[in-house]
Amino acid sequence: MQTHVKALVVGGGAVGTSIAYHLAKAGWSDVVLLERDELTSGSTWHAAGLLPLFNMSFATTHxxxxxxxxxxxLEAETGLNAGFAVVGNLRMAQTKARMDEYMLYATTAETCDVPFEWMTPAQIKDRWPLVRTEDLEGAIFHPTDGYINPADVTMAMAKGARQRGVTIERRWQADAYEWQGDHWAVTLTKMVEKGGNLVPSEEQIVVHAEHVVTATGNHAQRTARLLGIKTPAIPVEHQFIVTEPDPMLVDWRKTNEQHPVLRDADAKWYVREERGGWILGPYERGAPARFEYGVPDSFRADLFPLDLDRIEEEYMSMIHRIPSSETVGLKDDFNGPICYTPDGNPLVGPAPGLRNMWLAEGFSFGITAAGGTGYYLAQMMVEGEAEIDMASLDPKRYGSWMTTEYAARKNEEAYEHVFILHHPDEERPACRPLRTSPAYDRQAARGAQFGQVNGWDRPNYYAPVGFNDHDSRSFRRGGWWQYAVEEAKAIREGVGLIDATAFTKHRVSGPGATAFLDWFTTNKLPKIGRINLTYALTAAGTTRTEYTIVRLAEDEYYLVSAGAWTAYDQDYLFKAIADKEPEFGRINVEDVTTKWGVFAIAGPKSREVLKSVIKDADPETALSNKRFPWLSARQIELGMCPVNAIRVAYTGELGWELHHPMEMQNYLFDLLEKAGEPHGMKLVGARAQNWLRQEKSYRAFGTELGRDATPLEADLPRFVDLSKDFHGKEAMQAIGVRSTCVTLLIDGPEGADPWGREALYAGDSRVGRLTSGGYSVAFGKSIGMGYVRPDLAAVGTKLKVRMFKELWDAEVVEDSPYDPANARIRIDG
Structure with missing residues (x-):
């Protein structure tokens, strides 16, 4: 075996072989793929091989x-038939809500060039008469996908990899990983069969690899322990059954092509043909997580006992949908482990805290994702970034707070939710509440309906006590919409209080802090006591992180970034500091997210509320423009609570962020609530805030801002100081402006607003997509933000937005259409 390689890929399933193939195709030589047993011996061998294109995620769809x-x-390249049956995929809907889901999904498919067709029940029955359709609303049909033989496609990719110079070694297990400063030393142990089990022998070697990729499937927990990291990738049981031949199906096939893969999402199953019979794959309630602490040595290409009682409801619904299946017997059954993550999306990208260590774990749809994962991960490794934003799949979207119990229970929930309606306003209940701010109970008592971000429960909106959030969800304006409207109006017309405790917060200080941050971010650094909005770029010149930087002293800074991305931001910051500290001098960095709570108070009456509780020699002027100007920070006292106050408001109104000691949050909440009563202060959640920031064209990381666009493409040149050198500057300038971020006002369908994934059209041509959407209380219509061709970014450009199959009028408006001069933010008093 080679002992010095460019890249070592650990794991010989479909994902691992694809990664090895694509690294070689991208030009890397000396790539070695390891498998502890035989290729395909993990979940690949018992996968059903379906290739569903349906996915709500932009990155995953690509x-x-x-x-x-x-x-x-693959066959043309390797000579091996991968067993791809392009039969299509028919996703049926029993309800109008399910059709709404498909129409929302279709907007993502459209922007990713995934072909689809709409079908009525009559069209389904005419084309596939064995399917019962009288209780269906319709269906969406993907003609280009179908199913594939998992072992065959893996072997084809393996042959293609070998043809490109990849070495594949079987029966070697990675037992230790050690970083040597510029490469990994990986200790491998030869595995041998003994009594039917696969056990380690005494033979070991060390392979030195510049890069390591782990694609270890069900063994992800073991891999994480060896690396000293955490991962939520834990398998869940998935069972499917194969029937005996169905005589009516056999007769049908004499003169007809195969049925497409059938999905009755409301019945929670998929069905496809298999040698004259049917394969039924349910996603039932109660499927347990397995191997939370590792796969037993005795478990190889094995299965669990079938639990037919658990899938009885789904089995009976298959008989209902395909009546001819009622008389056929069961031929075979499978119940094997399939790896999951809490949100159902895989973990693809750099490992937290480690150099040149790449993860490709947690694939619940591994066969479908294997080819694309290899392609885009190879781009990240070889070129520095993928052509699409892969942040939504980053392994660091789960922080150090995550535990094995949390991952196991959330993965069971994710499995159960495969076919449950995927509302855009969905909030799943398992393992909640977990991370809470001290004011959680007070907010709940006042009707807060919580959403979860990075494990934190934070108010989405406030409703009357007893309101059922689950029943209020919709693909249109849900039952919560009216409450969010009232909250948004309260901030525009009076005053509102928002809990922003989940914000990510870091303190950076030391002799090298100023030089480092000047290099690390795009904007000028603020003066002491002032703040700036700025961006950290990737090496490829795209947007990696958005920061609000508060300068506390000459070499001391307080960095605030998005609450959903704490571990993601921290890892990038820490690694950059470690690289540059020798050049710039000592730099201290501390994650203070859980030390400081945050309330954002905003609205034209916010100053009056704070005046009544601020402790100052002259309370009347303490918050004036002269003493506390916009975009400045001061330490103040509100009652008995010390507060680091920042005069900034994500809502675009007069306002302050009140960063306070976490242990004093309840005291401050009570103080502000009482002070706000005379002014009609309203508690406000994240949904109203999201609408308000769109009225100000404030870009958000994860929507408008990401690793597939530069700050210049986001139309934010005012936050980029081209007179200085900063990380990623040359790459950013080399990209130019491929597309431009714009704000649009939309005359959409009655009772619905865009969600931020819809396609944009100019005439008959698709010219871009929305990245955010919602309702504008200031303009009384829908609003959205998104990217279009630069020639269509001018104010007044008439476009169309796709919603519920139809095209609706939209118009590009000026940046910050609400109060473009920022007069309301600067109002004095």
Whole structure:
């Protein structure tokens, strides 16, 4: 075996072989793939091999589409037939809500160039008469996908990898990883069969690899322990059954092509043909997580006992949908482990805290995702970034607070939710509340309906006590919409209080802090007591993180970034500091997210509320523009609570962020609530805040801002100081402006607003997509933000937005259409 390699890929399933293939295709030589047993011996061997293109995630949809296209090319390259049956995929709907879901999904498919067709029940029955349709609303049909033989496609990718110079070694297990300063030393142990089990022998070697990729499937927990990191990738049981031949199906096939893969989402199953019979794959309630602490040595290409009682409801619903299946017997059954993550999306990207260590774990749809994962991960490794924003799949979206119990229970929930309606306003209940701010109970008592971000429960909106959030969800304006409107109006017309405790917060100080941050971020650093909005870029010149920087002293800074991305931001910051500290001098960095709570108070009456509780020699002028100007920070006292106050408001109104000691949060909440009563202060949640920031064209990380666009493409040149050198500057300038971020006012369908994934059209041509959407209380219509071709970014440009199959009028408006001069933010008093 080679002992010095460019890249070592650990794991010989479909994902691992695809990564090895694509690294070699991208030009890397000396790539070695290891498998502890035989290729495909993990979950690959018992996978059903379905290739569904349906996915709500922009990144995952691109990954799945690449896979489907790539697999069709393998036979020409390798001579091996991957067993791809392009039969299509029919996703049926029993309810109007399910059709609404499909129409929302279709906007993502449209922006990713995934072909689809709409079908009525009559069209389904005419084309596939064995399917019962009288209780259906309709369906969406993908003609280009279908199913594939998992072992065959893996072997085809393995052959393609070998043809490109990859070495594949079987029966070697990675037992230790040690970073040597510029490469990894990986200790491998030869595995041998003994009594039917696979056990380690005494033979060991050390392989030195510049890069390591782990694609270890069900063994992800063991891999994480060896690396000293945490991962939520834990398998869940998935069972499917194969029936005996169905005589009516056999007769049908004499003169007809195969049925598409059938999905009755409301019945929670998929069905496809298999040698004259049917395969039924349910996603039932009660499927347990397995191997939370590792896979037993005795478990190889094994299965669990079938639990037919658990899937009885789904089995009976298959008989209802395909009546001819009622008389056929069961031929075979499978119940094996399939790895999951809490949100159902895989973990793809750099490992937290480690150099040149890449993870590709947690694939619940591994065959569908394998080809695209190899392609985009190879781009990240070889070129520095992928052509699409992969942040939503980053392994660091789960922080150090995550535990094995949390991951196991959330993964069971994710499995159960595969076919449950995926509302955009969905909030799943398992493992909640977990991370809470001290004011959680007070907020709940006042009707807060919570959402979860990075494990934190934070108010989405406030409703009357007893209101059922679950029943209020919709693909249109849900039952919560009216409450969010009232909250948004309260901030525009009076005053509102928002809990922003989940914000990520870091303190950076030391002799090298100023030089480092000047290099690390795009904007000028603020003066002492002032703040700036700025961006950290990737090496490829795209946006990696958005920061609000408060300068506390000459070499001391307080950095605030998005609450959903704490571990993600921290890892990038820590690694950059470690790289530059020798050049710039000592730099101290501390994550203070859980030390400081944050309330944001905003609205034209916010100053009056704070005046009544601020402790100052002259309370009347303490918050004036002269003493406390916009974009400045001061330490103040509100009652008995010391507060680091920042005069900034994400809502675009007069306002302050009140950063306070976490242990004093309840005291401050009570103080502000009482002070706000005379002014009609309203508690406000994240949904109203999201609408308000769009009225100000404030870009958000994870929507408008990401690793597929630069700050210049986001139309934020005022936050980029081109007179200085900063990380990623040359790459950013080399990209130019491929597309431009704009704000649009939309005359959409009655009772619905865009969600931020819809396609944009100019005439008959698709010219961009929305990245955010919602309702504007200031303009009384829908609002959205998104990217279009630069020539269509001018104010007044008439476009169309796709919602519920139809195109609706939209117009590009000036940046910050509400109060473009920022007069209301600067109002004095």
């Amino acid at each position: 990954i799945h589409k690449y896979s489907v296209d790539f697999y069709k090319s």
